[in-house]
Amino acid sequence: MGRWVPGARGRLQLAAMELYAERGFEQTTVAEIATRAGLTERTFFRHFADKREVLFAGQDQLTELVLAALAEAPAELSALDAATAAFAASTELFGERPDGPRARQSIIDAHPELQERELIKLARLGSAIAEGLERRGVAAPAASLAAQSSVAVFRTGFERWTTADDGRSLDACLREALAELKKVASAP
Structure with a gap:
């Protein structure tokens, strides 16, 4: 086989997900993938540093999409609304159906070391969003709070999207999670 096979990354991701589903994450080796x-x-x-990284391969692309959308968000939006809108702009990365993300998340949820890795990646994403908000003129403490809140909105909306079978889009789940956060924050 040639040195650089077209579509190799995608084929490796597909093979890994199939094997993780069939044999389990821990029982699957890189050689088998x-x-x-x-x-x-x-x-x-x-393409990947290790077999765990297959599950997190889209993180850099997600960060790039979110930061680009954040930079283009209307100036009149609040820091939280701008950051959450930036996440909403990245929903195309996940597709319209939650089947793939659902399978990925079930693997992560079953392994504490993968949960830890996901939290680290989300923390880095939150830091990048905070920096993006600061570039928009938001003061550091407020930028950090809005960024971490937008990550919480993303996590909540993403979880709803992957666990519900009601056909709602990821974007709708994100908007719903943001509305709930705002309701909780303004409650007496």
């Missing part, structure tokens, strides 16, 4: 994808272990490691 590469074999299932018709590639070598060396090719796997060109």
Whole structure:
């Protein structure tokens, strides 16, 4: 097989998710993932640092989409609304159906070390959003609070989207979570 196989990254991700579902995350090896994808272990490691990273491969793309949308958000939006709108602009990354994200999340939920990794990645995303809000002129403490709140809105909306079977879009779940946060924050 050639050194750089077109679509290798996607094939590796698909193979990994299939194997994680069939055999379990812990029982799946990098060698098995590469074999299932018709590639070598060396090719796997060109695309991913380890088998855990397959589950978090879209993090950089998510961060780029969110920060780009944040930079383009209307100036009149509050820091929280701008940050949450930036997440809403990234929903295309997840597709219209939650099946893939649902499978990914169930793997993460079953393994504390993957949960920890996800929290670390979300914390980094929150820090990046805070910096983006500061570039919009929001003071540091408020930027941090709005960024972390927008991450909470994203997590809540994403969880609802992946666990519900009512056909709501991720965007609708995000808007619902934001409305609930605002209601909780303004309650006496």
